[in-house]
Amino acid sequence: MDKTSTRNFEYEITPPQGFVRINFPEIWRYRELLYVFAWRDIKVRYKQTLVGIAWAVFQPLMTMIIFSVFFGRLAKVPSDGTPYPIFVYSGLLLWNYFSTALTSASNCLVENESIVKKVYFPRLILPVATAVTPTIDFFFALLVFFGLAIFYKFPPSALGLVMLPVLLLVSLVAASGLGLALAALNAKYRDVRYILPFFIQILLFVTPVIYPVGLIPERWRFLMFFNPMAGVISFARNTLLGTGAPDWRGLMISAGASLLFLFVGLMYFRRTERFLADVL
């Protein structure tokens, strides 16, 4: 901390009351901690494993193979005329990111309980850092996607590649929005921990990951896009595999929904934030 900014440094500790605003300057001061938490999670994730970071490649690959056998081969789920493996993988790409980010963000306060109870820092940093961390795995999974694209001769469109960061951002916003609310809830009610896996499983089935959006009747499709991942994944698939025209309307609805999640999540998190050490 530099000396100049500490002069005339003054703040007050008072009982929490009313609407609390987010202290952005403070979060900015603590930005290094955000980076350190993310760095720690990446470092620790594959410690004492034989293949290390290769798990980031194996995991989505295995899921893809299993889904291809059961849903593609046996259940004959339609795949918009593309080979089912690359079809499902294009969905899993962002889905895996979202589900890992959501799970780890929801559990971050409980898992870092000892830190939260002993040190002060803007609590917001923890769920955000844990939601950002799985982007590393996303990039490894993306490499596999390019491999599949070459293997199946499905060159991704330029629009698809350009929009990928935007889609990742929407997923991040959705995951951290939901994650913030669930993390705060989890601090108080550990039930969240046990409900979460089912919740994510259900979410997987209402998101067009293993089946095409076309399966949903046109009339109800806009409703589906209130699930942020539905818009993101169908947009990603349409552009990366060229299975249809990019659905901008769906993406906009989904992006709006994820912003709404973020807003509600932030509000709830802020309200519980200061009591975290008491309820954890």
Next chain:
Amino acid sequence: MMKPIIEARNVGKKFRIGTQQSYYSLRDTMAGAFSLKKKSAVRGELWALKGLNFSVKSGEAVGIIGRNGAGKSTLLKVISQITPPTTGKITMRGRVASLLEVGTGFHPELTGRENIYLNGAILGMTRREIKRKFAQIVAFSEIEKFLDTPVKRYSSGMYVRLAFAVAAHLEPEVLIVDEVLAVGDAGFQKKCLGKMEEVSAKEGRTVLFVSHNMQAISSLCRRCLLIDRGKIISDAPTDRVINAYNRLLREISTDNRSIIRDRRRRPATGHLYFTEASVEDSRGQKRFSFESGETVRFKISYEIKEDVNGLALAIGLRSGVSREFVTTTRFVLSEKEVPAGTRGTAVVELEKIPLRLGEYPLYFHLGGSAEPKPACYDILDDLLPPLIVTDRSYLGNPTFFKPYSVGYFSLPSKLVSHQIKGRKNAQR
């Protein structure tokens, strides 16, 4: 005139009993929502802190003492912004680093090197700052060789040394330290105390220091706050506050039967129980505070619930600093079978205790008499107030923490000879 760096006005903190430690489950809340009973009737309230007013000047080192559960740690947590106050306001005019625990955020899988960066960042250091002090931190911790070993393979001593080394190199304007010296070996503790003295005296930083170690408190702090039941009952120079604390302990410690009767927190087997344990002087007066050189008596009563084969009583004095045993003594009360229903009282005397100034937590143990591995039936470990040893010649003298008064015992010693040769290296 400079404004105080910490200014607390009417600070209070209320807990709802039952929510302080345990977390809720959804079921409890739902059950509560549908039950007809009023919640407030079931759950009580507890003011962990109430109406605290104090201010600390920049550069001051203030000790905070009080019994367990008096509210010291809660106060530190409120000042560190970990938990919010329920009433009042604290104005802070400097950056705070709090050390409520040694090694907060240490990750067992990461190496010593990595943990220095992690822990430093969590405690509020910037990367650049850590890099700059990295060599110093490593030197202070004495673990150079194991820098690239995961800390889960460290011994507990190494772990604590590394953790304190990071914390010792923080440069906040206000340093808040809670009882962290209670860990680590004696040599390292001394080093830590020295470092803290350096931080407060030489660097002129403000230090708030909670400890049960009166030696450390009085060597570090000129001023102390005594907290009891959430209130400040004394705010004065250290020696006066320590005296007030000793008086307080004496008052509350005369009746400890309820503590002994509560067996929930003891590893008792159920064969027998302590029914009384008290500390008396040679005239039979109950007290816990003694002067160095006085005679101390322990009066122990027990009741046998199931037949036991042989009975022995062990008494130990722990170090108030490191909690290791300073000394122990053991007496076989019976080598034969003792039938259920027997009650007994034993008095053990420690003659002219050669102990030095300090607090000595007490340990009482009733076990079997068989060697080499006697059974263990009931233990009172630090459940009574500690034995407080004072030394008139040291009290009121803030510089007593000199090399000549370090340690637990005054052993009879004399200078046998002293030879001088030449002028250059006259004294060795």
